[in-house]
Amino acid sequence: MFTTISNKPSKVLSPMPNKIVDKKGEFTFSQDTMIYVEPQFSQEAETFIDLLLEDLPYKEKGSGENELYIKKSKVKGKYHLEILEDKITISAENNELVFMALETLRSLLLTYGHTIPCCNITDWPKCEYRGFMLDTARHFVTANEIKRLLKAASSIHLNYFHWHLTDDQGWRFPLSFDEKVNKESSIRKAIDYQEERFEGGLYTEEEIKDVINYATKLHITIIPEIETPGHAMALLHAHPEFGCVGGEYEIPTTGGIFKDVLCVGNDEVIEYFKKVFADVARIFPGKYIHIGGDECPHERYETCPKCQKRMEENNLKSAAELQSWMTVQIAKIVTSLGKIPVGWDEVLDNTQTLGLPKEVIVMSWRGSQGGIEAAKRGHKVIMSPSIEGVYYDYRYDKSNDDEHGQYWGESTIKMSYDFEPIKKEMGDDAHLVLGGQGNLWTERVDFGRDTEALYFPRLVALAESLWTEKKNWEAFKAKRGAIEKRLASQDIMFWSGNWS
């Protein structure tokens, strides 16, 4: 099943460490291996052992005593991992970097089994933000499946998980103050959204906290997303008074963009979202909250008396500018909760009158232009352009009708690999780019494990692109056997067509 795996760590690891020297000799990890860890890193050591043992049980008899040392160093922003025949030494200045070194060690153990070749690694990330997004609204993905994805993501040094929790087709975030939404907005009528589709679900607060705790151990920060003001049909179903026309709103059983969105002229909507984001901020410890902002038609605003009144009061020149007014309100709410708002790049549009609050981080998905424009306007940026190989609901090969992904889009593995978040046009503003992200929308995903072969191996290619300063596609391709072995060892399904 697997192609040949080199006995040189420099030829198997991905992300490729930024500095690695292969050495002679081998180290055997076993129950006899003594682990010496400075107390501040004991949680990382424990997590490493827990993760490893799930996929590689202890070798009962070791080949003699040897040692693993985990200690603090003064070197800024880098970890050091040295593997000698009788001793492994990991050192770094902080917990996150120590854990990354341990994840690199786990990768070697998953590749070779208990006996790994010696090497000397000094490593650091190219981009500070290395993320992946999962849409759990179009189709519900269980907390346990999310944890499986987080574990695989951690093994390739990803450090942000963007959790898309609400959309037209479902509301998945449990509200402390609104049982009606919890019940009615989380379940679609039709189970066959497409073929045999799961009809919905709502996470419990306990499940979300469990995912957060798990992610925290992996040093992955979660960015929860609550969509505003578009993609809100599921919420409107429970609260028709939040729409401009107040009609009966059914939760859609198809994909698409819907003209019914949150009424921006209704003060109750703003008050409601104060409570929603207070719940989100209370549960999620990370510093970012995603406020959506994409694909919001403004048609209803044209004829809604409340929206028209809001326009007049604020001297807005078009109904489209109402979305910008809404972005300002939501950003204020999120900021008042001590969090930083993130929005899809539409938040830059129609901002002639009101501007976009400086603190809003722009996630560029409609190509790179939004990111370039945002950086020019002084905003921090996360790049996730749909046409540059980081949309994983697209096919690997557009011409292959047997593929699960959306027929209209293509993200080849090479496109994922070649993706660069920083664009020439950014010039001196390039420092505002935090990094990049791969997105998986789930219109065409039936259930949790379907996500895996859409993410992998594309996500591995993206991870290397965001981590490794001098990447090389041919060298990456030659690591295919090792990459697939590590995914299989973690029981992660992956796409097995041609790597191109």
Ligand SMILES: [Zn+2]
């Ligand atoms: Zn309205």
